[in-house]
Amino acid sequence: MEQQSQLASEDLGQEQPDFVNRCRWLKHSIERQRQAASFTCGGTILVGSDNKEKTEPPLSGVHSSTSAPCPSSPVSILWATCNDSTARKLVLPLDGVSQESSTPVLQQLVADCDPATFGRGQEDILDTEYRKAGKMDHGHFATSFHPADFGIIENVERILLPSISTATDNQMPFRKLTAELYKLNAYSGPSGLFRKHVDTPRSKHQIGSLVVCLPSAFQGGDLVVQHNGQTVVFDWSMRSSNTIQWAAFYSDCEHEIKQITSGDRITLTYNLFVTEPVGGAFPLSNGIINPKTLPLYSSIETLVGDPSFMEKGGVLGIYCSHAYPHSSSMAEEHLPGGLKGSDVVLYSIFESLGIEVSVLPVLEIEGEYNSDIPSFELKLRSYTYPGQDLKGKSLQGNIGRDRELLSYDSSASDLSGDECVERRWRTLFFSRRVCGIQDLLRTATKREISTQRLEGALVGTGLHEYDTTTFGQDMEPEEASVWRSCHLPGITWITEPKHQEMAFSYIAYGNEASIGTQYSCAAILAVIPPFDRR
Ligand SMILES: O=C(O)CCC(=O)C(=O)O
Ligand SMILES: [Fe+2]
Incomplete structure (x- = not known):
């Protein structure tokens, strides 16, 4: 059992001083980039x-x-x-x-x-x-x-x-x-x-x-x-x-x-x-722009080329530094094309390094954006899978068989909704064989996990237009079908959320009807493949 948890934590790449130091270094490079911008x-x-x-x-x-x-x-x-x-x-x-x-x-x-x-x-x-x-x-x-x-x-x-x-x-x-x-x-x-x-x-x-x-x-x-x-x-x-x-x-x-x-x-x-x-x-x-001429390029290239950085792959999350109307009806048309300053710099560097990168909204949940890493100080902690008793299951087996897990996952449509989603999260966490945010979001929609409170950032499946909705008093706002999303735990957040936009408003019926609004922040999500695939 002891051996299993050690393996799990190694595999997640978390709580290792080296990994934390590298994330910190990336965070500081991005902060420097934001202060100095590209000159x-x-x-x-x-x-x-x-x-x-x-x-x-x-x-x-x-x-x-x-x-x-x-x-x-x-x-x-x-x-x-x-x-x-x-x-x-x-x-x-x-x-x-x-x-x-x-x-x-x-x-x-x-x-x-x-x-x-x-x-x-x-x-x-x-x-x-x-x-x-x-x-x-x-x-x-x-x-x-x-x-x-x-x-x-x-x-x-x-x-x-x-x-x-x-x-x-x-x-x-x-x-x-x-x-x-x-x-x-x-x-x-x-x-x-x-x-x-x-x-x-x-x-x-x-x-x-x-x-x-x-x-x-x-x-x-x-x-x-x-x-x-x-x-x-x-x-x-x-x-x-x-x-x-x-x-x-x-x-x-x-x-x-x-x-x-x-x-x-x-x-x-x-x-x-x-x-x-x-x-x-x-x-x-x-x-037209050659990303190699951007001052941050070589730092990120070095990081990604380092076998000990996210060896099994992972997801980097960087909240946009500039404000964009990411919940307007024009958002899909204007992003990521309209990114500016350090945001366009980061996006194009990741893209030019062959890393899948997207701009997606992250929904606040009770005033917070990332329930798994609330401090943004990169105090990473191991992910614990809520409601899932892993005791007695062989993590080692799962880690060793990522490919199998993946193919098992892709044919998971015959599993019941919850089971299917659980499988996917486990794939993300224990194998880190991430195919890409879009792939993940496409298959693990909000509907499938609506009965589960999973940890992690609540990421929209696309740049949704602001809308209003009504839903019952017992429902959580994010369960409202207006804002298709899913919980993505395990994103390594490098920067803090900065510019919120209204995601949707709701009328909650209860003893007293109330109107509430949920906000979202746009983030750049870069899916770092396992080292042997980059
Ligand atoms: O020719 C160049 O590369 C730049 C010339 C220059 O620095 C200048 O004209 O001030
Ligand atoms: Fe000059």
Whole structure:
């Protein structure tokens, strides 16, 4: 018997200092992320050949969740110099065939740039030890590239904008980002560089910079962005010959461009401003943001890659940090597509690591959200199965036969309702062979467990629209058939509930009729597979 309970607690991964420490570490990483938010993000756009039908840029709101971003046509740059009014044209990437896409024309562009200065106080300084580059002001050239065509601006908006909260900007409820072309920069090998600096904001509404690296081969030239002791390196050299690569960061980020050892690194810089108009929600995995550029990515990747973290799998629960109308009639349409800030960061990191992740509402039960772990301090405790006497049953047997249990479960429809649900919970707890939240919710509906008070968070089967209902005095509110849900015990909660929405209101008939409202909070649930399956 002693051996059994030890096995059970090991299998649950709970009450082990290591597991608790890792959860704590994840909690602190997320808190840091929420405080600092993401300070930078970046991505890649492939360049297709300049075929007859120009590739149409994607429209916001019509990306399928798996679609790759639309490739760009080759990028044209047109310019003229003061001495010579003839317009010149360069097409990148170089095709080596047409004159306008040849090395001599690229060299002409580099030669026509002015030596780049940098701002120090009120002065513009020319010091090639500090910045060795050429630049062309936006009034002197035109380009066929626009970042709005590729969803770059909307994506940057979602990652960087939510944490901007100056008094002026907070008065803009539907604020969005606009990018204004600023300069073209040319850094050439063997010695082009720009040492550590902070960009000078051009107005009080400027919140950051966007750098777009055009397809032109070079070596070296890493862009290194730093913020509050965190560093992200954009190494664009490897794919420089045939892709457009970009990065956006807050104005207060220090950044530098390491030495370009060969080739020409041609970038367009844009100033990012906060403006008023309305934006819509669109799916996350649109391939525009590369989750690997998000500062939290490597922490979560390390955690998930560690065999001793949730070795048998488990569910991480993270309450959303921003408020969403998750019980409105539009919720299904707007979530998870409309997640913002650290929420979109976490969601897309889990998704890109192949982890099943969903946004679902969790219902309060008597003012609490997670009856099994009420403190949120990660004082994890072993789950005890209420109303179920496990004495005399061989847990060891169940643990050793997860697969069998699973297949037994999936054919459990011939079992009576309660028995079926009990089997499922046991599968979750003792085998941790979780197939996914949706799978669990689909089969273990509220109706099946209505006669049982199980522990665990009461998770909605979907983003239900707010509704009203009537039910009898003896019924528990969550038993009302308006809010389909089920108790999911064993979720490892990493953060606390933050923004409640009304889930449903009810009229409870009794000696006196009363009206009550139940609330729910939206949470990100990530199903971590057992180590041998991730
Ligand atoms: O070219 C780049 O990567 C960025 C240039 C830059 O930092 C600037 O122009 O301020
Ligand atoms: Fe800069």
